[in-house]
Amino acid sequence: MKNTFRLAAALFSVSTFTVGHAEVSFAAEPRAAAHTVESYVKVPMPPGFQVIVNELEGPVFADAKGKTLYTWPVKAMRNGYAADPENKSVCGDKVVLKSAGLMSPYPGGLDLPDPETRVSCVAYWPPVYAADDAKPVGSWTIITREDGKRQWAYDKHALYTSMLDRVPGDVLGGSTMSRRGDSPAAREPAGPPPAIPPGFRVVSTVRGRMLLTDTRYSVYESDNDGPNKSNCVNDCARTWLPILAPHSAQSQGEWSIVERGAGVRQWAFRKKPLYTYSEDEAAAKLDGGDVPGWHNVYTQVAPAAPKDFTIQATLNGDVLADARGKTVYYYSCGEDSADMTPCDTMESPQQYRFAVCGNGDVAKCLRTWAYVEATPGMNSTSRLWSTVWVDPNTGRRAQPHQQGALNVWAYRDRPVYTYAQDRAPGDFLGNNTGEWHGRWNGYQAFWIRDLGGRGG
Amino acid sequence: MSILSKTFTTVSLCALMAAAGARADEAGPLKGGRIGYVVADAHFSVYQTADGKAECPQGLNPHGPREIFKALWPNGGKMEDTILVREGLNSFPADHPAQFPYIETSGNTALGLNLDGKVGPKDFTSPEGEKGIDNAFYRVTGCNTGFRGPDGQVQLFASKFLRGFQYNRMMIEISGVDSLSDDPSVDVTIMRGRDPILLDATGERAAPGGSQRIDERYGKPLIQHLKGKIEGGVLVTEPEKDITWAWQIEGGHPRALHIRDMRLRLSLTPTKADGLMGGYFDVSTLLDWTNGYATHHLAYDRLDSPEFYWAMRRVADAYPDPKTGENTALSSAITLNMTQVFIQHPEESAGKQVAVAKPAQTPSER
Numbered sequence: 001m002k003n004t005f006r007l008a009a010a011l012f013s014v015s016t017f018t019v020g021h022a023e024v025s026f027a028a029e030p031r032a033a034a035h036t037v038e039s040y041v042k043v044p045m046p047p048g049f050q051v052i053v054n055e056l057e058g059p060v061f062a063d064a065k066g067k068t069l070y071t072w073p074v075k076a077m078r079n080g081y082a083a084d085p086e087n088k089s090v091c092g093d094k095v096v097l098k099s100a101g102l103m104s105p106y107p108g109g110l111d112l113p114d115p116e117t118r119v120s121c122v123a124y125w126p127p128v129y130a131a132d133d134a135k136p137v138g139s140w141t142i143i144t145r146e147d148g149k150r151q152w153a154y155d156k157h158a159l160y161t162s163m164l165d166r167v168p169g170d171v172l173g174g175s176t177m178s179r180r181g182d183s184p185a186a187r188e189p190a191g192p193p194p195a196i197p198p199g200f201r202v203v204s205t206v207r208g209r210m211l212l213t214d215t216r217y218s219v220y221e222s223d224n225d226g227p228n229k230s231n232c233v234n235d236c237a238r239t240w241l242p243i244l245a246p247h248s249a250q251s252q253g254e255w256s257i258v259e260r261g262a263g264v265r266q267w268a269f270r271k272k273p274l275y276t277y278s279e280d281e282a283a284a285k286l287d288g289g290d291v292p293g294w295h296n297v298y299t300q301v302a303p304a305a306p307k308d309f310t311i312q313a314t315l316n317g318d319v320l321a322d323a324r325g326k327t328v329y330y331y332s333c334g335e336d337s338a339d340m341t342p343c344d345t346m347e348s349p350q351q352y353r354f355a356v357c358g359n360g361d362v363a364k365c366l367r368t369w370a371y372v373e374a375t376p377g378m379n380s381t382s383r384l385w386s387t388v389w390v391d392p393n394t395g396r397r398a399q400p401h402q403q404g405a406l407n408v409w410a411y412r413d414r415p416v417y418t419y420a421q422d423r424a425p426g427d428f429l430g431n432n433t434g435e436w437h438g439r440w441n442g443y444q445a446f447w448i449r450d451l452g453g454r455g456g
Numbered sequence: 457m458s459i460l461s462k463t464f465t466t467v468s469l470c471a472l473m474a475a476a477g478a479r480a481d482e483a484g485p486l487k488g489g490r491i492g493y494v495v496a497d498a499h500f501s502v503y504q505t506a507d508g509k510a511e512c513p514q515g516l517n518p519h520g521p522r523e524i525f526k527a528l529w530p531n532g533g534k535m536e537d538t539i540l541v542r543e544g545l546n547s548f549p550a551d552h553p554a555q556f557p558y559i560e561t562s563g564n565t566a567l568g569l570n571l572d573g574k575v576g577p578k579d580f581t582s583p584e585g586e587k588g589i590d591n592a593f594y595r596v597t598g599c600n601t602g603f604r605g606p607d608g609q610v611q612l613f614a615s616k617f618l619r620g621f622q623y624n625r626m627m628i629e630i631s632g633v634d635s636l637s638d639d640p641s642v643d644v645t646i647m648r649g650r651d652p653i654l655l656d657a658t659g660e661r662a663a664p665g666g667s668q669r670i671d672e673r674y675g676k677p678l679i680q681h682l683k684g685k686i687e688g689g690v691l692v693t694e695p696e697k698d699i700t701w702a703w704q705i706e707g708g709h710p711r712a713l714h715i716r717d718m719r720l721r722l723s724l725t726p727t728k729a730d731g732l733m734g735g736y737f738d739v740s741t742l743l744d745w746t747n748g749y750a751t752h753h754l755a756y757d758r759l760d761s762p763e764f765y766w767a768m769r770r771v772a773d774a775y776p777d778p779k780t781g782e783n784t785a786l787s788s789a790i791t792l793n794m795t796q797v798f799i800q801h802p803e804e805s806a807g808k809q810v811a812v813a814k815p816a817q818t819p820s821e822r
Contacts, residue, residue: 078752099535099539103752104539104751104752105520105521105522105525105751105752105755106521106522106525106538106539106542107525107532109532110532110533110534110535110538110539111532111533111534111535112535113534113535113536180707180708182750182752281651281652282622290673313674314674315674315675315678315700315702315710316623316674316710317674351535351540352540355536355540355541355543355544356543356546356547358544358548359544359545359547359548359551360536360540360541360544364548426677428710429744431709431710432708432709432748433547434543434546434547435546435750435751436750436751436752437706437708437709437748437750450708450710451621451622451710
């Protein structure tokens with residue numbers, strides 16, 4: 001394992017990565033070239049840290065061994081607060097054995113599963129300690145933990161690595177992808193800001209790192225434009241609103257200024273003039289990308305799903321499906337405890353999942369929520385998707401070819417499933433099964449594109 | 457001016473105004489014999505008196521998730537022996553019989569429609585005196601806080617959030633209309649819109665006169681057809697065997713109600729269509745729709761999902777299982793408040809740059 005780690009560190013310690021061939025492409029397909037990665041601001045960093053550009057999350061901080069750094073931002077729950085406030089770590093070294101009741105109508109103080117094998121928060125999320133002589137650098141600061149140890153923080157949030165990350169470049173401990181409201185206080189990979197001008201932002205989606213305006217409206221580019229030249233005028237410019245650059249804006253890196261006319265300046269990214277779409281009535285829409293010749297803009301494209309998968313249209317948008325067209329689901333679980341430990345991995349207590357997938361009956365669970373088995377010989381060409389061996393009777397990771405084990409597809413190292421009651425392609429009857437719409441202990445459909453929530 | 461002249465003038469003016477009104481209809485919302493309406497508010501129809509004593513003499517249902525938990529496990533315990541037991545039953549309620557009494561609605565009055573054309577012993581009478589009203593679902597919702605207005609959680613939010621979600625933007629278009637007052641034969645098309653609902657100056661209420669493009673992509677399965685007639689300004693449609701109706705309570709929990717023998721009864725004006733959508737709803741559909749509101753919210757309403765499931769099975773009144781004979785569906789009605797909207801058909805958008813669906817590519821197409 002150590003050698004594997006070192007080899008992988010060599011492969012991933014630079015700020016680039018190789019994305020495999022797209023396997024299942026998306027409707028309104030993201031357009032950034034597959035090899036393109038997101039540029040970021042070269043923020044001052046203490047010695048011993050680096051930036052690795054992840055397939056899904058974009059640029060993230062990592063330690064010298066390539067382990068991704070995470071924060072755990074404070075979050076208001078229904079019955080109190082969870083996670084780290086600014087400049088403080090609440091991730092301790094005591095093993096938490098009782099539930100907290102932060103997001104449940106039921107009381108806290110219940111005995112958590114598997115007490116004999118539970119680990120402390122710091123064992124799960126090792127703090128990134130600062131050497132005695134370490135000094136703050138830029139947004140990197142040092143906080144003092146309750147035990148007196150010094151811990152690195154970035155942007156006022158304490159930094160950790162994750163025991164879920166096994167090889168350099170893994171970002172399995174958390175994600176910045178939207179989890180919607182009423183979800184657990186999750187760990188998020190920390191990273192430098194993307195190299196974008198004021199007025200824009202980048203968000204992680206299953207499709208890629210999506211460029212938005214700072215008010216979260218989608219940004220588009222046109223096939224009809226030339227390099228640093230807009231051909232969208234008159235009626236076109238009333239539908240597609242050029243994103244104007246202020247007089248003081250300067251071209252820099254991948255960003256340039258297009259002169260639309262005297263004193264009218266438009267932002268361009270990678271030489272493509274940028275627009276918003278007048279008919280987008282809500283944030284982060286993909287509708288403009290449905291118009292022929294127009295595309296949403298991504299700083300980098302996420303790897304597509306392997307060939308064992310398809311995409312199906314549903315009443316709610318496009319969903320990932322297996323080869324037969326059955327909707328694919330992922331399982332989400334956050335433990336309602338002070339540590340808010342993820343319980344959605346093969347190493348987590350499986351009692352949570354078995355409760356919602358089969359009412360504690362493993363056979364029923366397997367009948368109701370089937371693993372998506374990988375076609376023999378099929379491998380993923382990305383790190384986001386993988387095939388894993390699982391013992392279906394325990395839900396635990398198994399040895400390859402172990403008796404009774406299944407070789408199944410996993411997204412971010414978590415197996416994916418289909419639902420027995422979905423009869424036809426486009427059905428998504430299993431969506432949001434479980435607590436809090438499936439966000440705390442349940443299943444959610446793997447949406448590639450959904451109509452969204454409010455305003456969506 | 458004499459009294460006679462005044463009277464004549466008034467009558468003439470009224471006649472002129474009426475004629476002008478009719479012409480305005482033709483030039484306004486009723487165009488080419490078509491008029492559209494979009495759902496602005498919707499909730500399961502619950503008849504309730506001011507103090508609730510007539511329909512709920514025993515009070516409101518007291519056994520929600522918190523109360524049941526406290527009764528079953530007063531001293532707490534292991535997660536897998538307590539909370540996860542209830543969470544498991546939320547998904548598989550048939551695994552354990554009902555454990556707590558559930559207060560069903562009493563009384564003889566209910567909102568709804570006479571779905572089977574009969575007057576049976578379990579039927580209700582409408583507040584207007586119509587007999588034979590079928591609304592079995594009201595038996596389990598009438599004494600549940602969540603379904604009662606104006607502030608029951610399900611009642612309030614299922615309607616309040618409805619306007620914000622494109623997923624919910626259900627519309628009807630009535631075509632072949634000669635008059636909004638009377639027409640022996642009209643066609644009704646159910647469809648979903650793609651645009652925000654036009655709101656009035658308060659920002660809270662839908663306003664007539666907005667426009668909607670048709671969701672012909674993801675909403676294509678929702679395009680469904682009914683036959684009907686207009687009598688005395690009321691649209692009544694013939695029952696349609698299987699109808700799918702999109703309605704999510706909260707964002708990110710899309711659900712489709714499967715309604716059997718669905719029909720509409722809506723009072724029409726040029727600006728709105730108000731009334732009922734009735735039919736039979738599968739137990740599974742109603743449970744799934746209600747579960748979409750999370751145990752936390754249902755706890756506010758003292759609505760426990762497994763107990764709710766058993767209550768529905770007890771009062772189910774239609775579509776017996778061929779093997780067991782047990783009814784699998786409940787008669788019910790949804791109160792709809794719809795606002796007039798101009799529905800843009802694709803052919804009418806010619807010349808305008810409109811979004812065109814690009815089909816998802818599969819590996820074989822690449």
